[in-house]
Amino acid sequence: MFSNKDRSQFADLETPFYYYDLNLLQETLNSCTEAAKVYDFHVHYAMKANFNTTLLKKIRLAGLGADCVSGNEVKKALEMGFDAGKVVFAGVGKSDKEINESLDQDIFCFNVESIQELEVINELAAKKNKIAKVAIRINPNVDAHTHHNITTGLDENKFGINSWDLPACADTLKQCAQLEFIGIHFHIGSQITNLDVYKNLCIRVNEFSQWFEERGFVVKVLNVGGGLGIDYHHPEQQIPDFTAYFKIFNDFLEKRDNQEVHFELGRALVGQCSSLISKVLYVKNGKTKNFIILDAGMTELMRPALYQAYHQIENITKQDAAASVKYDVVGPICESTDCFGKEVLLQETQRGDLIALRSTGAYGEVMSSHYNLREELRFVFSE
Numbered sequence: 001m002f003s004n005k006d007r008s009q010f011a012d013l014e015t016p017f018y019y020y021d022l023n024l025l026q027e028t029l030n031s032c033t034e035a036a037k038v039y040d041f042h043v044h045y046a047m048k049a050n051f052n053t054t055l056l057k058k059i060r061l062a063g064l065g066a067d068c069v070s071g072n073e074v075k076k077a078l079e080m081g082f083d084a085g086k087v088v089f090a091g092v093g094k095s096d097k098e099i100n101e102s103l104d105q106d107i108f109c110f111n112v113e114s115i116q117e118l119e120v121i122n123e124l125a126a127k128k129n130k131i132a133k134v135a136i137r138i139n140p141n142v143d144a145h146t147h148h149n150i151t152t153g154l155d156e157n158k159f160g161i162n163s164w165d166l167p168a169c170a171d172t173l174k175q176c177a178q179l180e181f182i183g184i185h186f187h188i189g190s191q192i193t194n195l196d197v198y199k200n201l202c203i204r205v206n207e208f209s210q211w212f213e214e215r216g217f218v219v220k221v222l223n224v225g226g227g228l229g230i231d232y233h234h235p236e237q238q239i240p241d242f243t244a245y246f247k248i249f250n251d252f253l254e255k256r257d258n259q260e261v262h263f264e265l266g267r268a269l270v271g272q273c274s275s276l277i278s279k280v281l282y283v284k285n286g287k288t289k290n291f292i293i294l295d296a297g298m299t300e301l302m303r304p305a306l307y308q309a310y311h312q313i314e315n316i317t318k319q320d321a322a323a324s325v326k327y328d329v330v331g332p333i334c335e336s337t338d339c340f341g342k343e344v345l346l347q348e349t350q351r352g353d354l355i356a357l358r359s360t361g362a363y364g365e366v367m368s369s370h371y372n373l374r375e376e377l378r379f380v381f382s383e
């Protein structure tokens with residue numbers, strides 16, 4: 001439900017726009033950092049979830065590091081004032097240019113995803129006479145029990161180094177004079193809501209950590225990635241249970257005294273603080289279906305078209321009435337996948353009504369495009 005103040009503010013604005021609730025973002029950040037502090041855990045923000053400058057400022061002020069997946073994200077994090085000593089760089093396809101620029105910035109660590117990448121970083125670091133800090137991203141073959149398209153930690157996925165390649169990886173690390181091994185890294189998927197998954201991850205992390213120790217490596221950093229999900233079906237339940245999440249790692253990781261535990265959270269921090277607000281252009285009553293056609297489409301919010309993601313849809317104009325009609329809610333883009341929801345039960349809806357797509361803070365704005373030569377995105381921030 002939106003407040004009457006929000007509703008009257010929205011009524012005067014051009015649509016569609018992303019609405020950000022900065023108060024909620026702040027509360028979520030506070031909840032996360034307080035829960036992490038209990039165990040002295042380090043949290044990095046996974047920038048790819050949302051790199052809106054207004055949000056990044058708040059996230060940096062909360063003291064988080066930055067988890068980047070491209071050279072430009074590294075650059076942006078540093079421009080935004082994130083401490084280079086808290087910037088990590090992951091990704092299966094880091095280009096030479098991206099590696100070189102990150103070496104120049106002395107970032108905290110490269111999360112390395114293949115043996116060939118280790119060799120390339122070593123070579124590029126040698127040319128600069130630098131030592132590159134690296135963590136090995138291991139594919140632990142742990143099922144994240146999430147949507148197929150956002151699973152990353154199974155043997156079939158492209159991410160990380162597989163367990164059978166670890167002996168060769170250890171040899172390469174020993175041969176590469178410009179590399180400093182600092183630890184191991186994992187990220188098994190996104191929108192994980194079953195916390196047992198993280199228990200299984202901890203067990204694998206313990207095994208791999210021991211494996212490296214037995215071969216004479218000092219494993220200083222255990223980076224367990226991110227992936228904590230949010231409740232898309234209950235957008236009012238806004239702050240994820242960070243306490244329960246961190247407790248699992250405290251209970252199940254066999255952390256040594258000299259070890260640090262690092263996290264990379266994206267969606268859980270920013271997912272619930274935003275809604276995409278849109279206006280109904282047309283209502284079409286078909287023979288078997290009723291359609292609501294919005295002025296927002298997959299160009300503003302691609303998740304439903306990309307991986308059938310669910311976003312709660314609300315008619316804000318009629319929010320006090322009872323829902324009584326089922327509609328397919330679609331956008332204006334010339335693609336049949338440009339559909340936000342099928343058979344959605346809503347109040348009887350008319351042209352001009354405002355519709356909110358909830359929980360759009362993560363992987364929303366960042367995936368927007370200009371397909372169909374769509375207009376620039378608009379934003380509204382509320383404090």
Ligand SMILES: *Cc1c(COP(=O)(O)O)cnc(C)c1O
Binds near residue numbers: 046049264266268
């Ligand atoms: C995307 C990503 C994350 C964050 O995932 P969320 O599901 O948004 O928490 C963390 N680490 C890496 C390496 C990633 O690619």
